[in-house]
Amino acid sequence: MGLRKFGPFGRLKKAFGQAVGIIAVSVALATAPSVAEANSKYAGIVVDAKTGKVLYANNANARRYPASTTKIMxxxxxxxxLEAxxxxxxxxxxxxxxxxxxxPTKLGLRVGGSLRVKDAIYALITKxxxxxxxxxxxxxxxxxxxFGRRMTQTARAIGMRNTTFRNPHGLPNSKQVTTAADxxxxxxxxxxxxxxxYKYFNTRSYTYAGRRMGNHNKLLGRVRGVDGIKTGYTNASGFNLVTNVKRDNRQIVAVVLGGRTGKSVMRRW
Structure with a gap:
């Protein structure tokens, strides 16, 4: 999934590269032309990770499908x-x-075989x-x-009031919903x-059973300060991204849901 496929993500990348600093992300998103009108699936939010202050929001509490961002939970x-x-x-x-x-996407595991926890972590984060x-x-x-019940209970404990999980991967389920704010x-x-x-989210690639798996988050290594965390896509959700950026003593978490693909979308941005 290249950056060119993520309409608002291109704005994120441009903003991250500006000398004015990390806060410019919110400006780039806020000034994007008619984002909500252009794409009914779109939702976005930029939050100061240290204080929780919302720097930008558009449809941030509207329910959307999480797709593979589910795997964060x-x-x-x-x-x-592991901690316990x-x-x-x-x-x-x-x-x-x-x-x-x-x-798919999958490792191609064999029935009756086993998977180490460490390999599972890398498999979710990269592939x-x-x-x-x-x-x-x-x-x-x-x-x-x-497990879906456990995920939802955990979400409530964190404060995610508008999220319900039904499965651990984000494959289509009409009752599995979230919001950009959550x-x-x-x-x-x-x-x-x-x-x-959390440091595992900064992994650009991982080799399992002789196969190299590259991280779907193409901001890693391309945008200074980005250290994760997860992308996702289904037909119903569109392209989703949750990312974290640390730069110049500032830190933000940015979420874009419902990104659209294709040259026609890029022309709008």
């Missing part, structure tokens, strides 16, 4: 398990027939592997359905609570 719950000592990075999780059968997400869910809660809150919470594990 999947990892949040996994990090809880119920799993370790070397814990091997069993691969069920159901998990192996999840549709956004759906089969690995289900392996995590089944290991922790026994099923995707039960995802910004999650983006702040996961790095505040788990700084030891």
């Amino acid at each position: 999947t990892l949040y719950v996994l990090f809880e398990e 000592g119920r799993v370790s990075l070397n814990t091997k999780m069993k691969v069920s027939r159901y998990a192996a059968g999840r549709p 956004s592997a759906n089969d690995a997400s289900t392996v995590i869910a089944e290991h922790i809660s026994g099923s995707e359905k039960a 995802l910004a809150l999650l983006g702040r919470a996961i790095q505040d609570r788990f700084p030891k594990y």
Whole structure:
């Protein structure tokens, strides 16, 4: 997924590169021409990560489909398990027939095999592997359905009032919804609570079973200060991005949901 496919993301990249500093992100978004009118799926928010101050918002509390940004919460719950000592990075999780059968993007795990927790973390962050997400869910809660309840309970504890999870990967489910504001809150919470594990989101590539997996977040390594965190896409959601930027003693979390693809969209920006 190149940056050219993300209408508002191109604005983010341009803003990040300006000498006026990191706060220019909010200006670039706010001055984008008729964003909401141009795309009914669009929602966005820019938040000061340290204070929680909203620097920009458009449809920030409108419900949207999270797609693979769902995996931020999947990892949040996994990090809880690591912190509590119920799993370790070397814990091997069993691969069920159901998990192996999840549709792409996936690792291609074998039924009856196993997946280490550490490999699962990298698989979600880089390749956004759906089969690995289900392996995590089944290991922790026994099923995707039960894990979805755990995810939603965790969301409420964080303060995500308008988010409901049904699965750990973000594959289409009409009842799995979130908002830009809630995802910004999650983006702040996961790095505040788990700084030891948050660093994994800065991984540009990872090799598993001899195959190199590149991170879908193309801002990494291209925009100074970006250290994660997650992209997502389904037909229903459009292109989604939650990203964190640290620069010049400032830090923001920016969320763009419903990005559109194609040259016609780029001309609008």
